Amino acid sequence: MKLNEIIKITREAQGKKQKDIAEIAGIRQQSLQRYEAGLASLSVKTLSHIAEELKINREYIKDSAKNPYKSNNLIKLYFSENFLDKLFMPTYLLFQVNKKLEIISLVCDVDLITKIKQRIPFKNPVYAVAIRDQDNNIFLLRRKSRLNIVIADGKLYNHLSSILQYFKFKSEKKLLSFGVQKINNDLYEKIRSWTVERVDIEPLFSQCKFAFYIDPTQRELEQLKEQRNQGMDILNVLELRLVKELREKKISTDEVLKWIMGRN
Numbered sequence: 731m732k733l734n735e736i737i738k739i740t741r742e743a744q745g746k747k748q749k750d751i752a753e754i755a756g757i758r759q760q761s762l763q764r765y766e767a768g769l770a771s772l773s774v775k776t777l778s779h780i781a782e783e784l785k786i787n788r789e790y791i792k793d794s795a796k797n798p799y800k801s802n803n804l805i806k807l808y809f810s811e812n813f814l815d816k817l818f819m820p821t822y823l824l825f826q827v828n829k830k831l832e833i834i835s836l837v838c839d840v841d842l843i844t845k846i847k848q849r850i851p852f853k854n855p856v857y858a859v860a861i862r863d864q865d866n867n868i869f870l871l872r873r874k875s876r877l878n879i880v881i882a883d884g885k886l887y888n889h890l891s892s893i894l895q896y897f898k899f900k901s902e903k904k905l906l907s908f909g910v911q912k913i914n915n916d917l918y919e920k921i922r923s924w925t926v927e928r929v930d931i932e933p934l935f936s937q938c939k940f941a942f943y944i945d946p947t948q949r950e951l952e953q954l955k956e957q958r959n960q961g962m963d964i965l966n967v968l969e970l971r972l973v974k975e976l977r978e979k980k981i982s983t984d985e986v987l988k989w990i991m992g993r994n
Contacts, residue, residue: 731826733777733791736798738766740784743807743820745874755779798827799867804928808874818890820871821859825904830864832907834938835886838879838918855879856886857913858921860931868928868935872921907940 741751752762755776762780764770772780777791787800799805807820824831835856857879858872873880880886886908911934913921920926976986 731823732768733798734766734768736786736823736827737777737780737784739819739823740786740798740807741766742810743871744784745808746784751780751783754783796827797863797865797867799863799869800865801867802928804926804931805867805869806924806926807869807871809871809880811874811878820869821861821890824861824863824869825906828863828904830905832862832935832938832940833886833909834860834934835880835908835910836860836913836917836921836934837910838913854912856881857918859886860911860934862935868931870921870926870931909938909940911938 741748748762748766749759752759755762755772756779757772757776761770761772765772774791778788780786781788781791785801785803785805786798787795789795789800790798809821810819836858837854838857858870859880861869861871863869871880917926917930920930
């Protein structure tokens with residue numbers, strides 16, 4: 731994904747206007763508009779000012795970092811409110827630039843009275859999504875309208891299937907972990923008022939039980955088929971990849987056994 735696309739998606743996901751970002755960067759709104767559309771270029775200095783405001787990694791601007799995000803604070807983003815197919819656009823961006831993500835659906839565990847007041851008719855709606863990337867950046871995403879839930883049925887994985895299929899089509903390896911965590915009234919109110927901080931979200935990643943999603947490559951599919959044909963004990967895709975990594979890094983079975991015994 732190109733830098734101008736990352737800046738546009740990030741700006742919109744933070745609910746910031748072109749006019750305000752252009753003013754901070756010391757340029758005209760039209761210049762930023764043309765840049766985001768891929769019709770013009772901006773200086774590294776100008777892009778650095780924009781990056782700082784949007785919590786984009788300034789080293790990424792200089793092509794010296796692989797991750798466009800870098801922040802010790804919680805990076806708060808909004809899902810799109812415009813079109814259904816663009817709802818998960820910020821999530822797609824994170825999938826694009828990371829090989830590993832932990833994704834938690836934050837389910838409302840608020841009392842019935844609160845649900846009625848906030849017009850939440852569903853039993854376990856996903857009100858927000860917390861994501862931790864491979865560089866320990868933590869993101870929180872919700873709808874811009876405080877009364878809007880992300881999805882009603884709690885099955886975020888199903889709603890992201892089109893994005894997952896896209897990366898499968900491109901043969902890009904992604905290790906994604908999905909989990910569901912109920913949030914109490916206090917955290918719900920912090921997210922709703924957008925006063926939530928990293929310290930509120932980070933502990934959820936150690937509390938949550940994750941299920942892995944990993945797409946097999948063509949070679950791994952062939953190996954699985956070969957195992958079945960030979961009547962062997964079948965390794966799953968994650969185990970196949972683990973064996974491959976151990977072989978490539980020349981880690982001996984003795985070292986692995988010592989590590990296992992040490993944990994016991």
